[in-house]
Amino acid sequence: xxxxxxxxxxxxxxxxxxxxxxxxxxxxxxxxxxxxxxxxxxxxxxxxxxxxxxxxxxxxxxxxxxxxxxxxxxxxxxxxxxxxxxxxxxxxxxxxxxxxxxxxxxxxxxxxxxxxxxxxxxxxxxxxxxxxxxxxxxxxxxxxxxxxxxxxxxxxxxxxxxxxxxxxxxxxxxxxxxxxxxxxxxxxxxxxxxxxxxxxxxxxxxxxxxxxxxxxxxxxxxxxxxxxxxxxxxxxxxxxxxxxxxxxxxxxxxxxxxxxxxxxxxxxxxxxxxxxxxxxxxxxxxxxxxxxxxxxxxxxxxxxxxxxxxxxxxxxxxxxxxxxxxxxxxxxxxxxxxxxxxxxxxxxxxxxxxxxxxxxxxxxxxxxxxxxxxxxxxxxxxxxxxxxxxxxxxxxxxxxxxxxxxxxxxxxxxxxxxxxxxxxxxxxxxxxxxxxxxxxxxxxxxxxxxxxxxxxxxxxxxxxxxxxxxxxxxxxxxxxxxxxxxxxxxxxxxxxxxxxxxxxxxxxxxxxxxxxxxxxxxxxxxxxxxxxxxxxxxxxxxxxxxxxxxxxxxxxxxxxxxxxxxxxxxxxxxxxxxxxxxxxxxxxxxxxxxxxxxxxxxxxxxxxxxxxxxxxxxxxxxxxxxxxxxxxxxxxxxxxxxxxxx
Amino acid sequence: xxxxxxxxxxxxxxxxxxxxxxxxxxxxxxxxxxxxxxxxxxxxxxxxxxxxxxxxxxxxxxxxxxxxxxxxxxxxxxxxxxxxxxxxxxxxxxxxxxxxxxxxxxxxxxxxxxxxxxxxxxxxxxxxxxxxxxxxxxxxxxxxxxxxxxxxxxxxxxxxxxxxxxxxxxxxxxxxxxxxxxxxxxxxxxxxxxxxxxxxxxxxxxxxxxxx
Numbered sequence: 001x002x003x004x005x006x007x008x009x010x011x012x013x014x015x016x017x018x019x020x021x022x023x024x025x026x027x028x029x030x031x032x033x034x035x036x037x038x039x040x041x042x043x044x045x046x047x048x049x050x051x052x053x054x055x056x057x058x059x060x061x062x063x064x065x066x067x068x069x070x071x072x073x074x075x076x077x078x079x080x081x082x083x084x085x086x087x088x089x090x091x092x093x094x095x096x097x098x099x100x101x102x103x104x105x106x107x108x109x110x111x112x113x114x115x116x117x118x119x120x121x122x123x124x125x126x127x128x129x130x131x132x133x134x135x136x137x138x139x140x141x142x143x144x145x146x147x148x149x150x151x152x153x154x155x156x157x158x159x160x161x162x163x164x165x166x167x168x169x170x171x172x173x174x175x176x177x178x179x180x181x182x183x184x185x186x187x188x189x190x191x192x193x194x195x196x197x198x199x200x201x202x203x204x205x206x207x208x209x210x211x212x213x214x215x216x217x218x219x220x221x222x223x224x225x226x227x228x229x230x231x232x233x234x235x236x237x238x239x240x241x242x243x244x245x246x247x248x249x250x251x252x253x254x255x256x257x258x259x260x261x262x263x264x265x266x267x268x269x270x271x272x273x274x275x276x277x278x279x280x281x282x283x284x285x286x287x288x289x290x291x292x293x294x295x296x297x298x299x300x301x302x303x304x305x306x307x308x309x310x311x312x313x314x315x316x317x318x319x320x321x322x323x324x325x326x327x328x329x330x331x332x333x334x335x336x337x338x339x340x341x342x343x344x345x346x347x348x349x350x351x352x353x354x355x356x357x358x359x360x361x362x363x364x365x366x367x368x369x370x371x372x373x374x375x376x377x378x379x380x381x382x383x384x385x386x387x388x389x390x391x392x393x394x395x396x397x398x399x400x401x402x403x404x405x406x407x408x409x410x411x412x413x414x415x416x417x418x419x420x421x422x423x424x425x426x427x428x429x430x431x432x433x434x435x436x437x438x439x440x441x442x443x444x445x446x447x448x449x450x451x452x453x454x455x456x457x458x459x460x461x462x463x464x465x466x467x468x469x470x471x472x473x474x475x476x477x478x479x480x481x482x483x484x485x486x487x488x489x490x491x492x493x494x495x496x497x498x499x500x501x502x503x504x505x506x507x508x509x510x511x512x513x514x515x516x517x518x519x520x521x522x523x524x525x526x527x528x529x530x531x532x533x534x535x536x537x538x539x540x541x542x543x544x545x546x547x548x549x550x551x552x553x554x555x556x557x558x559x560x561x562x563x564x565x566x567x568x569x570x571x572x573x574x575x576x577x578x579x580x581x582x583x584x585x586x587x588x589x590x591x592x593x594x595x596x597x598x599x600x601x602x603x604x605x606x607x608x609x610x611x612x613x614x615x616x617x618x619x620x621x622x623x624x625x626x627x628x629x630x631x632x633x634x635x636x637x638x639x640x641x642x643x644x645x646x
Numbered sequence: 647x648x649x650x651x652x653x654x655x656x657x658x659x660x661x662x663x664x665x666x667x668x669x670x671x672x673x674x675x676x677x678x679x680x681x682x683x684x685x686x687x688x689x690x691x692x693x694x695x696x697x698x699x700x701x702x703x704x705x706x707x708x709x710x711x712x713x714x715x716x717x718x719x720x721x722x723x724x725x726x727x728x729x730x731x732x733x734x735x736x737x738x739x740x741x742x743x744x745x746x747x748x749x750x751x752x753x754x755x756x757x758x759x760x761x762x763x764x765x766x767x768x769x770x771x772x773x774x775x776x777x778x779x780x781x782x783x784x785x786x787x788x789x790x791x792x793x794x795x796x797x798x799x800x801x802x803x804x805x806x807x808x809x810x811x812x813x814x815x816x817x818x819x820x821x822x823x824x825x826x827x828x829x830x831x832x833x834x835x836x837x838x839x840x841x842x843x844x845x846x847x848x849x850x851x852x853x854x855x856x857x858x
Contacts, residue, residue, distance in 0.1 A: 014682040178717035179690040261716040349720040378740040382766035387700040605759040
């Protein structure tokens with residue numbers, strides 16, 4: 001049986017953090033769950049999909065994060081418990097809706113779960129959603145371990161219903177993609193409930209039966225601020241705020257989220273349990289004023305430990321200013337004092353170093369020259385740069401785009417977007433991509449470049465976009481470009497799914513997350529309906545793609561679309577299936593004397609094609625090669641051979 | 647809880663490392679569940695954002711009798727390292743090793759593209775062995791990928807490494823626990839070959855012990 005569905009209260013299982021979040025939602029009786037895929041958030045929805053049939057949940061991979069929030073809100077408005085989840089920047093995408101949702105209020109419990117990535121382990125930003133809780137005036141909960149991920153998500157639904165407002169529960173990479181043993185609570189009975197109903201017959205401002213609107217603002221904003229005062233009161237006695245340490249510590253550490261585990265370990269590494277008090281806050285906005293006042297009064301030195309920006313630190317300092325007469329003189333340490341960085345991830349040893357400094361305790365590494373030896377070894381280990389997978393269609397696409405731009409010769413460039421093909425900015429994509437910003441921004445920015453011809457700019461402008469990103473927000477940029485006749489070549493890299501995050505479905509596919517047959521929206525037909533030229537090609541046809549692109553760059557004005565279609569090498573339809581058995585004919589490979597300057601291994605850089613130093617020839621690494629056959633077309637000597645696999 | 651499960655150290659810190667696509671995350675999950683079933687508290691921290699794009703992958707396992715630890719092992723505090731790729735093994739030993747660590751390294755390199763392109767050098771097997779010996783109390787270099795290829799698929803290298811680790815680890819990773827999890831996590835047509843892989847791992851340890 002799936003551990004997520006284990007009905008036994010008190011059963012203990014090793015759960016991925018994102019599974020713990022899903023289990024918390026299941027224990028709360030969630031009925032709608034929506035999200036847009038993004039690391040480290042994706043497994044929350046993936047886990048709820050495993051439970052969807054048995055727990056009668058509607059689960060959706062929405063077209064983008066704003067839609068995920070909107071669909072989840074509809075469930076809440078009709079009285080159902082709903083959850084939406086996304087990676088950190090997804091909250092920015094949906095924040096406009098969230099701003100208005102806070103003011104209009106919710107009905108069934110609604111919980112937003114951003115899974116954030118301090119240090120950008122798998123992101124190109126380390127954005128934060130915490131500030132939104134303060135800016136939009138919604139409660140913020142930050143679990144400090146795996147058990148709390150489940151328990152706090154479970155409780156967040158109760159809180160949301162009590163105050164009729166959306167509640168944010170924030171996770172981070174080390175929790176979402178960590179695992180820990182979690183003790184399960186009961187799953188609610190799925191009794192026959194009356195069908196959900198959206199009620200609007202009540203008077204204006206009636207939270208359960210009125211029309212939902214954010215105005216008159218003086219009333220709705222006042223109501224929201226009263227809700228937050230109630231939340232602050234509830235947070236004063238929350239069991240998710242814990243303290244361990246002496247009554248009057250030398251140093252009080254205030255922390256939240258995964259940093260709680262790093263702090264606890266750091267204190268243990270230093271054996272400083274008798275000196276340091278550890279106040280872990282699970283409720284980080286609004287801050288419980290009296291609770292903090294008590295602990296701040298217990299010491300004169302406070303270290304605030306959190307990742308990236310000083311959200312907690314600044315808010316605690318502001319509170320301390322108000323409480324100055326009660327808590328007495330207090331020295332604060334953290335980011336403003338220069339003890340902790342305002343970017344990147346923290347680790348137990350980084351916290352230990354700061355604690356050691358503040359406590360005057362020595363903190364040393366391995367004695368006996370071990371560290372010197374380790375540094376020597378580290379210097380002999382080659383870096384492992386990110387690369388497109390063997391058999392990846394993007395490598396072939398960027399090869400053709402890069403060649404076409406060179407042939408054109410007018411310093412054309414590519415505006416990139418978000419997905420595996422972001423790596424087009426690195427050597428694995430031949431540095432073809434020259435800029436990367438937000439989801440859908442490639443074509444958006446390109447639609448601006450496409451207007452600069454009127455100032456005499458002659459560089460060809462290319463935008464690349466994946467199929468899922470196209471539907472997410474790319475389509476908006478394309479509409480803008482087409483409408484304004486921007487001179488842009490829009491290349492849709494269609495690999496048949498949201499590949500980077502694990503093949504979640506999107507509106508271009510015939511089945512949705514629940515496996516239902518849905519209407520598949522064909523980007524080719526959508527683009528053609530815009531009245532522009534649309535070509536379809538196979539990225540593995542290097543020569544054909546290159547010729548087509550050179551031709552498109554000659555066109556005057558307007559948007560030209562090229563859809564390059566080939567399934568991802570890791571997709572269910574291609575994985576473990578090799579089309580060709582590849583080999584290098586050592587007699588034909590010219591090695592160092594080849595005029596191509598080792599195009600195959602030095603430039604093309606597929607991990608499946610390696611350089612045999614002893615023989616001075618290229619060689620196929622049969623463990624790695626996916627048998628796509630593309631490299632055969634780049635060898636000028638015809639030394640790379642493909643043999644069809646029966 | 648089964649209180650008889652003893653740990654040589656608490657928390658006991660294990661790092662499993664490799665390159666995306668080698669089955670690193672699955673292996674850490676299996677080890678974690680096997681130990682959690684024995685009543686131990688297990689915390690795992692994983693970096694798998696780049697797991698499918700040829701990047702380094704690393705799983706930190708904290709095994710304890712007393713609750714949750716940081717999902718990140720502090721530098722220099724690993725008790726054992728299983729490396730599915732030898733250069734990644736050295737990278738982890740250099741950062742997390744200490745004179746008391748046990749290390750098991752698969753000998754088959756996966757060349758970073760910088761090496762293929764001639765911009766960086768990949769250390770020879772002999773220098774890998776010397777470096778690993780210098781940074782560990784005991785190390786075993788095992789041809790897991792080659793053995794896995796004989797079984798039909800290089801991906802089985804991770805189970806071979808698990809079989810090997812079970813022979814030298816102070817953790818209670820026994821064949822019964824492995825079989826139990828195999829039945830649960832794998833489709834039936836994969837059971838036999840995975841059991842073979844586990845056994846090969848066990849015997850590779852004997853061969854490597856005889857060598858030294």
